[in-house]
Structures are given as structure tokens and as C-alpha cells.
Amino acid sequence: MKVLALDHGEKRIGLAIGDAETKLALPYGLINNESDELVLEQLQKIILEEDVNVVLVGEPLSTSGAASKQTEASRKFANFLKTNLNISVELFDERFTSQRADAAPRDLKTRSRDEMAAMFLLQDYLDRNI
Secondary structure, three states: OEEEEEEEOOOEEEEEEEEOOOOEEEEEEEEEOOOHHHHHHHHHHHHHHHOOOEEEEEEOOOOOOOOOHHHHHHHHHHHHHHHHOOOEEEEEEOOOHHHHHHOOOHHHOOOOHHHHHHHHHHHHHHHHHO
16 A cells, blocks of 8 residues: 655645555655645546545644644645545644654755655654555
């Protein structure tokens, strides 16, 4: 089973891809978040090319677990994807993924913060759920 993780932001969406068999998450790039329709078009292309089974959207909760404005934006985006994609779309707690991306070793910092956050989100998902 292949999983595509999304770190949803107002300007960019970080991507990571992983496989349940290997339990390994890898950075996959960025999508400019210009409109839901353009993002959907790009995601559909990736899903087809990479044979993705699940799309994972990061759910940015506060440290206490409370929802924020960004949490609601991510939930709305996930619901949009659920309505428009023919595969499973799941939300997953993304607390501290951006901080972990900032603390990543130098050799990984050639990737964007958003891409690295998506990778940490996906690795957590694979470690806990697969």
C-alpha cells in the first residue's frame, strides 16, 4: 500500500510518499497552493503515476490537542479531497513535524521545511498504523 502525505499550508503543500511494506517515508516535493482545483489536478496526476492508495493530510492540533484556524483549514481541505478523489483520505495528527523538520540533519535540509514535515508526518503514520 502506497501513502501520499500532505503538509497543507496556505502557500505551499509539502509532499512525502511511503510504502506500508518498507515502512519508509521519503520527501516528494512541493505543490503551490494556488487553488483547490489546481492542487487536486496535480495530486490526481501523482496518485496515478505513483499508484497511491491513501492520501494522508496533516491535522495541525495545538500541544493540548485543541483545534485552531489552521486545523479547520486542513480539515476543510481533507473533506474537499474526500469528495473529489476516488481513494481513501485520512487526517493524522501532525504536531511537532515542523519543529522536527527544522531540527533535521544538514544533509536533509536541501529539502523544504514543508516537504520534511510531510515526511515526518508520514513516518509517524507508518510507524503507528501499519
